[in-house]
Amino acid sequence: MKNRYLNMLVKASVLSNKLAISFFSCFVMLESILVLISLGIIIPLKSNIENNVNNHIVCRELDAKFNENQSNDEIEESVAKIKSLEHVVDMYPLPEQIIATEESGSLFSEYKLSYVHNGFDLKITSGRKFDENETGVALVPDKISDFNESKHIINEVSGSDLIGKTLEFADECQNLHKLKIVGAYNASDPIFQSGEVLIPQKELLEFDKLLFKTSNGRNISSSFGRSYKILIDDVSNVDFIKNEVTYYCNAFQEPLNFDVQLYNIALYILLGALLLFIVLAIIGLYLFVKGSTDNKTNELALYRSLGYKSTHIFYILFSEYMVFGFISVILGSFITVVVEHFFVNPYLYSLVGNSIMEIKTSVNIFDVVAILLFFIAVLFVVCRKAVRRSEYIDLTVLLRER
Amino acid sequence: MNTIQLINVTKTYKNGVTALHDVSLTLKEGDFISVMGQSGSGKSTLLQIAGLLDICTSGNVIINNEDVSMVAKNKLADIRLKSLGFVFQAFNLNSHLKVYENIMVPMLINPDFKDKAQMKKKAEELTERLGLSHRINHYPSELSGGEQQRVAIARAMANEPDFILADEPTGNLDSKNEIMIFQELKKLSESGKGVLVVSHNDAVIHFADKIFIMKDGVLGENINEK
Numbered sequence: 001m002k003n004r005y006l007n008m009l010v011k012a013s014v015l016s017n018k019l020a021i022s023f024f025s026c027f028v029m030l031e032s033i034l035v036l037i038s039l040g041i042i043i044p045l046k047s048n049i050e051n052n053v054n055n056h057i058v059c060r061e062l063d064a065k066f067n068e069n070q071s072n073d074e075i076e077e078s079v080a081k082i083k084s085l086e087h088v089v090d091m092y093p094l095p096e097q098i099i100a101t102e103e104s105g106s107l108f109s110e111y112k113l114s115y116v117h118n119g120f121d122l123k124i125t126s127g128r129k130f131d132e133n134e135t136g137v138a139l140v141p142d143k144i145s146d147f148n149e150s151k152h153i154i155n156e157v158s159g160s161d162l163i164g165k166t167l168e169f170a171d172e173c174q175n176l177h178k179l180k181i182v183g184a185y186n187a188s189d190p191i192f193q194s195g196e197v198l199i200p201q202k203e204l205l206e207f208d209k210l211l212f213k214t215s216n217g218r219n220i221s222s223s224f225g226r227s228y229k230i231l232i233d234d235v236s237n238v239d240f241i242k243n244e245v246t247y248y249c250n251a252f253q254e255p256l257n258f259d260v261q262l263y264n265i266a267l268y269i270l271l272g273a274l275l276l277f278i279v280l281a282i283i284g285l286y287l288f289v290k291g292s293t294d295n296k297t298n299e300l301a302l303y304r305s306l307g308y309k310s311t312h313i314f315y316i317l318f319s320e321y322m323v324f325g326f327i328s329v330i331l332g333s334f335i336t337v338v339v340e341h342f343f344v345n346p347y348l349y350s351l352v353g354n355s356i357m358e359i360k361t362s363v364n365i366f367d368v369v370a371i372l373l374f375f376i377a378v379l380f381v382v383c384r385k386a387v388r389r390s391e392y393i394d395l396t397v398l399l400r401e402r
Numbered sequence: 403m404n405t406i407q408l409i410n411v412t413k414t415y416k417n418g419v420t421a422l423h424d425v426s427l428t429l430k431e432g433d434f435i436s437v438m439g440q441s442g443s444g445k446s447t448l449l450q451i452a453g454l455l456d457i458c459t460s461g462n463v464i465i466n467n468e469d470v471s472m473v474a475k476n477k478l479a480d481i482r483l484k485s486l487g488f489v490f491q492a493f494n495l496n497s498h499l500k501v502y503e504n505i506m507v508p509m510l511i512n513p514d515f516k517d518k519a520q521m522k523k524k525a526e527e528l529t530e531r532l533g534l535s536h537r538i539n540h541y542p543s544e545l546s547g548g549e550q551q552r553v554a555i556a557r558a559m560a561n562e563p564d565f566i567l568a569d570e571p572t573g574n575l576d577s578k579n580e581i582m583i584f585q586e587l588k589k590l591s592e593s594g595k596g597v598l599v600v601s602h603n604d605a606v607i608h609f610a611d612k613i614f615i616m617k618d619g620v621l622g623e624n625i626n627e628k
Contacts, residue, residue, distance in 0.1 A: 005510045005518060012498035302494050305455060306508045307483025307561075309476055391475070395455035398490050399446050399569050 003315040010319045013299070017292060017320075024288045024321065025328040031281045032332030032371055037344060038274040040336070040361030045267050052356040053260045055235050057120050058191055062230040062242060062251040063094060070226070078248040079228060085244055087237040090118045094227035095204040097196075098211060100169035103176065106162065108148040108155075113138075113169060113177070114196040115204045119231050122198075126160035127183025132200045138167070138179035139198040141187035159184030169197065173214040177207060188355040190258035263357060281375075286382045289321060293386040301395045310387050318383045325375050333368045404466045404485070404564040405430050406452050406596065411461035413447050413619075421447040422458070423619040429598050431564055434591035436599045436606045439616035445600045446569055448616065452598060453486055453567040454478055466564070483512060487558030489587075491570035493550045495542040501529060501553050502538045508560040528556040532586060548579030555586055565596040572603050584609040 014021055053059075064082070066075045083091045098113040116122050122129060125142040144157040162181045169177045179199060187196070199207075212225075230251065232241050238253065245251045293300065303313060340361045348359045406429040413422040421444040429435055429452070437445045450456040451463060454470060463470045465481055473481070487508075495504045502525040509521040529538050532552045542550055551571060558566050568587060572580035580603060588609045591597040599606055607613060613626040 005521075008499065008503055008510070009496075009507070012496050012503075015498040016496075298494065299496070303507075304479070305453070305482060305488055306511075307479045307481075307486075308511055309479045312511055396446075396450050398455070398488070398492070398494055399450065 003312070006312060006315050007319070009303075009316050010323075013296070013316060013320050014324075016299075017295070020288070020292060020295075021320070021324055025324045027284050027288070028281075028325045028328035028375065029332040029335070031277060031284065032329045033336050033339065034277045035274065035281070035371055036333060036336040036363055036367055037340065037361065038270055038277060039367050040340060040344070040363065041348070041359060042267065042270045042274060043364075044359045044361065045263065045270070045357075048357050048359065049260060049263055049267065053256070053258060053263070056191070056256050056258070056356070057117055057231070058254055058256045059235045060119075060232045060238060061117070062232070062238065062245070062253055064091070064228045064230050064245060064249040064251045066226040066228075066249045068226070075226065082230060082245050082248060085241065087233050087241055088230060089233050090231040091228050092118055092201070092231075093205060093225075094229045095201050096208045096227075098171045098204070098207055100171050100177070100197075103168040103170050104166070106165060106167055107144070107146050107157070108150075109146050109195060111169065111195045111197050112193070113171075113204060113207060114192075114198055115201045116198055117191065117229065117231075118201075120191065123186035123189075124183050125186050127163040127181070129185075130182055130200055132202060134200055135203050136178060136180055137182045137199070139183045139185045140181055141192070141194075141196065142184040143187070144195070167197075171207070171211050173211055175207070175210050175214055186354065190256055190356065193257070258356070278374075282378050285321075285375075285378050286385075289317065289379070289382045289386050290389075292320075293317065293390055297393055297397055300390045301393050301398050304390075304393065305395050305398055310391060313390055314383055314387045317386060318379065321379055321383070322376065325379060326372065329368065329372050329375060333363055337363050403431055404596070405464070406565055406598070407462070407464040408448070408452060408458075409462040409464065411448075411451055411458045411463065413444075413451060413456070414459045421619050422451070424461070425619070425621045427452070427614070427621060429565060429596045431596045432591060432594050433612065434588060434597045434599070434610045435612045435614065436601060436610035437614045437616055437621070438600075438602055438606070440602065443616040444619040445616040447619075448621070449567055449569050449598065449600045453488060454482055483508065484561055485564045487561070487563040487566045489551070489554050489558050489566065489568035489571045491573035493542070493547075493554045493574070495550055495553060495557075497542050500539050500541055501534060501545070502526065504542065504553055505529065505556045505560055507557060512561050514561075524560065525556070528559055529553075532556050546579070547575045548582055551575060551579070551583050552586065555583070555590075559590070559595075563595070565598065566590055568597070568599045568601075570601055570603075571599065572601065572605070577605070580605050 066078065079091055082088060095115045099110055100113050101110055130137040130139065140159040140162050142159040144159060146155045146157050148155060163183060164181065166178050166180045169179060185198065230241065230245065232238050242251050300313060340363065344361050348361065352358055408425055408427045411422055411425045412420065414420045425448060437448055439445045451458050465485060470478060502522060505525040505528055506521045509515050509524060515521050526538065529535050532555060534549060534552055534556065537545060537549060542553065545553065566587065572583050575583065584606055587597050587599060599610065610626060612624045614624055615622040
């Protein structure tokens with residue numbers, strides 16, 4: 001006998017239970033929204049912590065310094081050997097940052113002439129990025145707080161306003177460097193300290209040599225020309241490479257200037273909330289179905305007295321909640337899309353927007369499917385328990401009261 | 403011949419009350435048996451046990467030569483489906499199903515019916531037999547008490563069971579409808595069904611072939627020697 005013939009009884013059961021079904025649907029919808037939003041934040045947050053923080057390029061770099069008594073040929077040979085190691089992505093001369101002041105009157109604070117780390121994904125907000133073979137070009141931060149000491153004011157300068165201008169930077173030995181600003185970059189990444197003007201590495205190395213020469217080595221580090229940057233493929237291989245290169249040079253890691261603790265705490269709180277929502281969903285489903293079967297004692301007793309078996313009773317109960325639960329999860333997903341677009345994402349942007357922890361939530365079809373499967377599984381178990389309980393219903397309730 | 407046999411059945415509840423003392427009764431196809439007695443005499447308990455709504459503390463219940471105490475749960479359900487039809491005092495109709503749908507409820511799980519059209523046709527035949535054709539698309543709330551009970555009888559007959567068990571079928575009806583219901587039950591027994599009615603309504607005496615008086619859980623002799 002096909003169970004679909006029992007759909008008539010499912011419909012009658014729903015009609016007799018309209019209020020409870022409405023509450024049930026609202027409950028499932030609300031639970032879906034809460035779980036989807038939680039997942040929508042947890043997954044990208046976890047990904048950000050793992051990829052953008054724990055696996056940040058700074059965490060995958062080693063600064064390597066060769067000894068003074070090593071010749072250039074020896075250094076070259078060592079560099080070649082280190083580059084050939086497994087897990088080493090790149091090794092390149094480490095330019096020194098140069099502190100400079102802008103002489104054309106466009107900017108007043110001190111700035112650092114710096115470089116773009118190899119393998120770093122620099123985000124350009126306006127203009128263009130330079131090619132490493134170019135000369136006389138630079139990138140500025142998209143937002144600059146320029147302190148004018150003589151007037152004691154801070155000017156908030158937009159980097160895009162400087163695009164196309166040629167700025168003149170003078171180092172500590174007054175070596176003047178004219179740099180045309182070709183673009184502005186997002187300086188929110190912790191790899192940047194404030195006020196860095198980025199120029200091609202080769203050009204910065206040339207500026208370093210000039211400063212070294214004009215200062216007789218005073219205004220530049222003693223390891224200039226002997227420092228390299230090693231880029232490793234994954235943070236888990238850093239210690240291995242550190243051990244491998246000790247034969248050739250001294251290698252150490254710069255710490256990442258970023259406090260990830262707060263985000264880890266937020267992640268754990270969100271995971272706790274998600275777990276709570278899941279537990280509430282299970283308890284809620286159980287209570288709804290139990291309450292429903294308790295209210296249907298006469299109905300279920302009648303079915304049993306007519307010869308209905310547990311499989312039939314299960315079909316009626318399960319179908320009733322399955323249909324409405326399914327619709328509620330789908331509706332909840334649509335509502336989540338709206339809530340995320342208008343409330344959650346704007347709020348998250350106000351918290352962590354434009355930083356390496358920037359999060360944008362979105363409803364993922366796999367999350368919706370996972371929630372549906374979870375709902376079906378829990379409903380299945382809960383209905384089975386309810387049907388088992390119904391096997392012990394006192395069928396004499398159908399008879400007149402004694 | 404199909405029979406329901408209660409052999410030395412005793413029922414004692416958890417609170418120590420013994421509702422049935424060593425009761426023996428046989429219901430055969432074509433019989434119309436009425437068990438009468440005052441409230442608390444145990445007559446409903448007898449019906450419950452005969453109809454597999456409850457289990458006895460001791461004794462045997464044999465339906466169509468099968469001792470139900472030895473039968474698995476699913477097989478018991480099959481016996482209820484194919485062999486027994488119930489008529490309750492409170493009708494127990496589904497208020498959200500139309501008359502023909504209420505009659506179809508036992509048919510929905512009967513594999514003898516191939517499709518819903520066949521079930522509906524059977525429901526229509528039963529409503530015609532019981533004079534309810536004009537009410538077939540109505541809901542129970544739109545019917546009188548007598549009409550509702552006739553729907554319940556039609557439902558009980560849906561799977562052409564061997565036996566009809568009725569518990570105070572006229573308890574909620576007026577005297578005119580009482581007679582009508584007993585007449586319908588009589589027709590069923592004359593058509594070959596075994597009918598067991600529990601009632602304290604004296605009107606049943608004019609219809610039943612055998613009348614037993616129940617007192618304090620003990621079944622008396624048949625007082626209706628025809």
